[in-house]
Amino acid sequence: MRKIPKTFLIIVILFLFSLSLASSHSSYLFGISLDFDRELKENTINAAQKFMNTQKIPIIFDLNNGLIMVHFEPQQTNYVEIDPIDYSVHGFRNENLKHSQGTVKFSTKQAFEIAMKEFDKLSPSTKSELKYSNAVEVDGTYFYKWFRYNNGILILNNDFFVNVDAVNGNVIAKRLAVFGYPAQLMDKNPAITGNVAKKVAELTFNLPSVENFNPYLVINGNEMLWVSRLKGPFYPFYVGVSARDGSIAFTGVVPGEVPDNYSAGIEIKIIETDMVENIYSSK
Amino acid sequence: MKKIIVILVFAIFLISSCSQRGTDAAKAKKLIDYNKKKFDSLPLSGKIVNGIREINIKGSQYEWEPENIVVSKGDKVRLIVESIDVPHGFEIEGIQIPEWNPDNLIKKGDKATLEFTAKDSGVWDTICSGYCGPGHGTMKRKFIVRE
Numbered sequence: 083m084r085k086i087p088k089t090f091l092i093i094v095i096l097f098l099f100s101l102s103l104a105s106s107h108s109s110y111l112f113g114i115s116l117d118f119d120r121e122l123k124e125n126t127i128n129a130a131q132k133f134m135n136t137q138k139i140p141i142i143f144d145l146n147n148g149l150i151m152v153h154f155e156p157q158q159t160n161y162v163e164i165d166p167i168d169y170s171v172h173g174f175r176n177e178n179l180k181h182s183q184g185t186v187k188f189s190t191k192q193a194f195e196i197a198m199k200e201f202d203k204l205s206p207s208t209k210s211e212l213k214y215s216n217a218v219e220v221d222g223t224y225f226y227k228w229f230r231y232n233n234g235i236l237i238l239n240n241d242f243f244v245n246v247d248a249v250n251g252n253v254i255a256k257r258l259a260v261f262g263y264p265a266q267l268m269d270k271n272p273a274i275t276g277n278v279a280k281k282v283a284e285l286t287f288n289l290p291s292v293e294n295f296n297p298y299l300v301i302n303g304n305e306m307l308w309v310s311r312l313k314g315p316f317y318p319f320y321v322g323v324s325a326r327d328g329s330i331a332f333t334g335v336v337p338g339e340v341p342d343n344y345s346a347g348i349e350i351k352i353i354e355t356d357m358v359e360n361i362y363s364s365k
Numbered sequence: 366m367k368k369i370i371v372i373l374v375f376a377i378f379l380i381s382s383c384s385q386r387g388t389d390a391a392k393a394k395k396l397i398d399y400n401k402k403k404f405d406s407l408p409l410s411g412k413i414v415n416g417i418r419e420i421n422i423k424g425s426q427y428e429w430e431p432e433n434i435v436v437s438k439g440d441k442v443r444l445i446v447e448s449i450d451v452p453h454g455f456e457i458e459g460i461q462i463p464e465w466n467p468d469n470l471i472k473k474g475d476k477a478t479l480e481f482t483a484k485d486s487g488v489w490d491t492i493c494s495g496y497c498g499p500g501h502g503t504m505k506r507k508f509i510v511r512e
Contacts, residue, residue, distance in 0.1 A: 111495075111496055114496035115452070115495075115496070116496075118451040118498075119451065119498060122498065145501070148499075148501075148502055166498070166499040167499045262502075274392070274396065277389045278392045279393075280389075281390050281393030282393040282396055284393075285393050285394060286397060327396065327399070327400065328396030328397070328399070329400045361395050361396060361399045362392050364399075
């Protein structure tokens with residue numbers, strides 16, 4: 083297991099966070115108002131208060147990839163994440179459960195067993211789509227993460243994590259993302275090859291690809307994308323090319339976390355659709 | 366003789382790899398062309414008022430009317446964005462509209478007027494930039510600037 087310095091991790095998280103905010107207002111919104119819908123606001127607050135066993139009034143609401151974060155304390159230290167569709171609790175963070183002093187008593191393996199108990203609480207269908215990825219140690223706690231896959235292809239922003247305190251063994255945070263689309267509504271096979279997608283990216287931006295970077299497949303929403311990497315004038319950047327029709331889906335950063343060493347793509351069968359065949363055969 | 370065989374094998378390898386690259390590049394060019402022309406059949410949005418393309422947009426949970434906005438490159442554009450039900454925000458991702466903050470919420474019945482020039486051709490996403498309910502994330506359409 084890797085041990086990452088806290089300062090470095092905070093800088094990286096803030097950097098990625100700022101990039102994600104810059105690239106899309108819709109995935110994370112600070113300080114949203116729920117005043118336009120009284121029922122939504124009341125039910126959201128009630129669900130959060132019940133979960134935290136508190137009567138505290140929330141200080142602010144944020145929106146995080148479709149979940150409403152109900153904050154009871156400042157600086158992301160005490161919140162509950164509620165699905166506004168059915169008011170179910172998808173996650174929380176409670177820093178009051180974190181150790182204030184003491185030495186590490188739980189090994190990665192012991193803490194993983196605690197995290198697994200949280201994983202086992204998920205529905206069988208949810209569990210069957212998630213694959214365990216990795217553990218990271220941060221500031222006396224362990225993060226365990228699972229990612230969702232369809233046909234071996236990573237689905238962006240569909241993940242589950244558990245954060246376990248290494249000193250007292252408490253689960254101080256966890257989160258199950260909203261699975262936006264059922265597997266059967268997602269693309270299963272790309273209609274264009276990774277090399278064609280790479281060329282689309284190169285020709286569109288008139289830039290060369292980063293050497294030794296092999297395009298990989300991800301699913302964003304329900305659309306399959308090839309991710310390429312180009313050498314920009316100042317720094318390299320990613321380009322998402324639709325595996326359906328070769329259109330550009332995103333540029334800059336990949337709009338979701340990708341596990342280390344993830345490389346699905348080459349082994350996935352290409353099924354050219356009639357539309358793509360017609361485009362190729364046009365003059 | 367050996368030298369000739371080696372050169373021939375090398376030449377065949379070079380030609381085949383070049384033609385493969387050419388095939389991928391040719392396919393890529395066709396896809397790029399297709400995506401450039403994909404929206405050509407859509408009519409231009411709104412009407413010209415005193416030299417400005419004026420487009421009325423209505424936002425409601427969770428759709429925009431008209432669905433897509435189509436203008437020509439170089440058009441001076443005036444978007445009049447009205448909220449029908451709850452507060453909505455409006456943003457064209459990647460385009461900075463002068464004197465417009467996407468964090469501004471347009472309340473029910475209010476109208477916001479946004480003016481800018483469509484300088485570059487291409488396709489951008491228009492989104493609701495203020496939380497408007499559980500389907501907020503699906504309130505995403507296209508802003509198309511034709512060559």
